[in-house]
Amino acid sequence: MLMYILYFVILMIVPMMAQANVTSTFNKYSKVRSTSGLTGKEVAEMILRENGIYDVEVLRGQGRLTDHYDPGKKVVVLSPDNYDKPSVSGTAVAAHEVGHAIQHATGYHFLNFRSALFPLANIGSKFSFILIMAGIVLTVGIQTSGPTLGTYLLWGGIALFAFSVLFQVVTLPVEFDASNRAMRQIQQLNIVDEKEYRHAKKVLNAAAMTYVAATAVAVAELFRLILIARNN
Secondary structure: OHHHHHHHHHHHHHHHHHHHHHHHHHHHHHOOEOOOOOOHHHHHHHHHHHOOOOOOEEEEOOOOOOOEEEOOOOEEEEOHHHHHOOEHHHHHHHHHHHHHHHHHHHOOHHHHHHHHHHHHHHHHHHHHHHHHHHHHHHHOOOOOOOOOHHHHHHHHHHHHHHHHHHHHHHHHHHHHHHHHHHHHHHHHOOOOOHHHHHHHHHHHHHHHHHHHHHHHHHHHHHHHHHHHHHHO
């Protein structure tokens, strides 16, 4: 019973708390105007130029908290609030996404590893549970001393799912490194003062916790599936 309670907490409570924290933190500091007066777009472009990166474009995206870096298209996409407004949140998020562009330009090994994992992780997220469910159905009620088709399907699905879990794990150092690069950049370029630096760090730490929560959920689910397979 304790294991099921722990699993429920990891699966439901932890991600909800992490998401609520990042939303409230972002909302709070998106209302704090940065003393530099630079919009997220201007912050991103400044950091890119200072790092000798001229082939990455900064674009205005759609939606809220949809900021990301696309290594295939070499674009930093910022959500409208971060793109247009000079806020502490916008500064932190823009610098973080450019941190990924710097990783890409310098060949950061964890980013390269994650990119190589993406095709397998994508397959795993789409098809692993189909194989797992088929495996469970085909092994229910079967008494045999050796492996069956259902057994192979079950473990094959778990193996595929493990690639998506590994992708989540590798994402952690990528995100933390991008945040560290962001904080160094906005400090070295005097984009923020000491107070704003602390606030920007809170924004990025809150965002990082959402990745930690997602990884915890993925790892817990993998262990649960392994236990199911062993019991079957």
